Amino acid sequence: MGETIRFGVSLDSDLLERFDKICEERCYQTRSEAIRDLIRKELVQKEWEDQNQEVTGTLTLVYNHHQSDLAQKMTEIQHQALDIIITSLHVHIDAHNCMEVLVLRGPVKDVRSVARRLTSTRGIKHGKLSLSTTGKDLS
Structure with missing residues (x-):
């Protein structure tokens, strides 16, 4: 981890007021923590642009378990x-619907491929890939 650097940011007062409301709603103790979080989110998003970068993520699937052969x-x-799916969690939502949460890790192209294959399977009601990182390059 590098040294902490202080820098100034100029913002329109209305924009700062809206940002402060977000900071309060999300329980950030300081604006600095909120800004660090925003920067990290952008860095994680950037990781996902390199198809060979190793990443982690979760895939959430909701489906009717009565669907034939699903x-x-x-x-x-x-x-x-x-080699991509690390673990899975199966939840019975109600008498008909289930949720499956998969933790994925591997090259972006492979993680996205597995997610696409599963979410496009006939009978899946909803599928959502949530991007994350291995954390190697974040401080």
């Missing part, structure tokens, strides 16, 4: 991606 198709895809 569980079998999902399992087949997941078994083909054992």
Whole structure:
């Protein structure tokens, strides 16, 4: 971790007021923490532009478990991606719907490919890939 540098930022007063409201809503103790968080989010987003960069993320899937052959198709895809899928969590939402959360790690192109294959499977009601990082280059 590098040394801490102080710098000034000039903002329109209305923009600063809106930013302060966000800081309060999200329980940031200081503006600096909020700005650091915004910068980290951008850096994580940038990591995901390099198709060969190793990243982590989660894939959340919601589906009707009564859908014919869906569980079998999902399992087949997941078994083909054992090198990308670290773990999974299965939740019974109600009598018909389930949620599966997968933790993924690998090159961007492979993580995105697994996510696309699963979310596009017939019977998946909703799929969302949440981008994250290995944290190697963040302080």
